[in-house]
Amino acid sequence: MSVAVTIDLVDPTPPFEQVRRQLTLLIETGQLVTDERLPSVRQLAGDLGLATGTVARAYKELEGSGLVTTRRGAGTRVASRPESASPAAVTLLEDAATSYLARAAVLGATPEQAALALERVTRRR
Amino acid sequence: MSMVLLLPFVLILAMLVTVVATLLTGHRTSVVGINEHVDLVRLARRARIWLLAALAVAVLVCLAVPLLGLGGGDTASAIAPAFAGTLVVAVICLGEATFRRPMTLTRSAALHPRRLGDLVPRGWLMTTAAALAGLAATLGIGTLYGSPDDLGRAGRALTVVCDGVTHTRTPWPGSYYGAPIALATAVSVALAVATCVVIARRPSPAAESAALDTGLRRWSIAAVLQSLTLGACLTLVPVLLIMAMGARSADCAPGGYGLLATVSLIGAGMAAVLGTVALAGLCTGPGVRVDDVPPPQRGDTAPVGVPL
Structure with missing residues (x-):
């Protein structure tokens, strides 16, 4: 939809x-x-x-x-958006990152391990 | 007597329409679950009933005007098909214009702009344009070749002079018939354009019904185009047959008349086939079937097994 x-x-x-x-x-x-x-x-x-x-x-x-x-x-x-993300978008992104770190903690991963996992996934795309 | 002779052809046409309509309906039926898209299902049902009623009235008009001599003359018979087509389009317009979205407390709308160009079925647009162009060309040729009859009434006869002797053949679809037919057709085209705009602007009941809603809009616009095609073809068949008979009866006429007669006969046959297909399309209506378990669509996950 x-x-x-x-x-x-x-x-x-x-x-x-x-x-x-x-x-x-x-x-x-x-x-x-x-x-x-x-x-x-x-x-x-x-x-x-x-x-x-x-x-x-x-x-x-x-x-x-x-x-x-x-x-x-x-x-x-x-309208075309400026290259840097707007304050609202930054807030939303930080909310998503907080949720991701909370999920990683539940799985027993440290924030550093979560960041490494994110980097690995980013490289694969 | 003439009606008795026509009866077998009418029966064959009815059978042909039924077969084509059945084939088309099988491909065009959308299946929805119980309590899904309730407003659109209601709209589709109402549209189908209204359309069939309008078609019945249109058929009665086409039969009653020439048989009972309504309208005061043979011009009324000539414009009866265009009038019937206009009637069907007007009913479609009324059905679409009276649709109101439900005034619920929570409402949703898809953020996709609706454009008339995206909703018009290209095939039927081309077919309708071809039928109308054929009608315009036929009326133009009829007017060009037409001449006054024995009583001096312009555009009612075909006159050929052979060795100093004038042969006059009536009836002929000259300006006497062509002008009212062109006017009636222009009115029906204008109403059809207005109806297409009404269909495109009709409110959508909910964002989750967008796909079915778009399908119903396409069907309604196709029905408008089919009504125009049917009206043009029902006018074209008798006009081309009269033209063919008139051109063929001029024995001493130049070769161009023979060609005109042949082309007119071929055109009448094509218009009859096209009109039958348009009528079949109109009879199918928007097929929306309510079922408790909609069948799986392409790309749906399998209904059995455990996801891994």
């Missing part, structure tokens, strides 16, 4: 913020790649059963933070 956005109306977070937050995460984690086209405001609003203004606001905020670009006729696309 392709990437998707889910909104929960029970969640006190406003729908536009839920959409913005999920799209930000998808872009930061590389699930939406640079220059990938996002659905039109009308399509996403129709599919989620929201007002077009709600989705338009989420897109506008994403554009304001430099994650997407909107051009007339070309739609909304994921």
Whole structure:
């Protein structure tokens, strides 16, 4: 299944913020790649059963933070990202590394052994 | 009497349509589990019922207009197929436009932009374009060769002058019939384009139903194109047969008329085959079967054994 956005109306977070937050995460984690086209405001609003203004606001905020670009006729696309990872991406990566080290500790490996295993796997790719 | 003579051909056509429809349905049925994609299954069922009802009404229109003399003249008979095609397209449009996504508390949407170009079946697009181009060419030739009949009514006869004697053959599909047919066909094409846009913009009920949803959209657009093809072919067959008879009856006419008659006959045969295939495609409908255990798909893990 392709990437998707889910909104929960029970969640006190406003729908536009839920959409913005999920799209930000998808872009930061590389699930939406640079220059990938996002659905039109009308399509996403129709599919989620929201007002077009709600989705338009989420897109506008994403554009304001430099994650997407909107051009007339070309739609909304994921903007090219700088070479260095953004602070949000660094945080996510550190979370993943913490989980990995915790799993390694359960298996009885030291952090150094875990780092060596990671290096071996990286060389194989 | 003429209906009695036509009956065996109608029965053969019905059998042919049934066989082709059965073959097509076998390949196009999607199997879903119980309580899976409920909204789309409902939409598919409703679309199938509405389409079959529209087809029944369209067949009645095509038969009733010429047999009962409805519409006030033979022009009504000429535009009846295009009108019937428009009726079927309008029903498809209504079914798609009235679909509403369920207003659940949790909703999901795939982040894949839907484009009309990705949903249009190329084969049927080419077929429909060919049928419409054939109709346009036929009406153009008919208008070009047409002349006034004995009462001076323009575009209703084929006139050939042989050794100073004027031979007039009626009916002839000249401008008298061609203009209303072209207008009715243009209306049905415009409605078909609008319907395709409505189909592409219809909301999707859930992200997990994306594959089935795309399949149903493709089927709906194919049905629109098949309706247009069927309308064009049902108009083309009698027009080309009348044209062939008119051109062949001009004994003293130049050789070009013989060629026109032969080409018209071949075209009528091709249009009949194409119309049958389009009707069969329309009769199959969106095949969505609900089963408690969907069959394994290619690439699924084996249902038995212990994973290692």
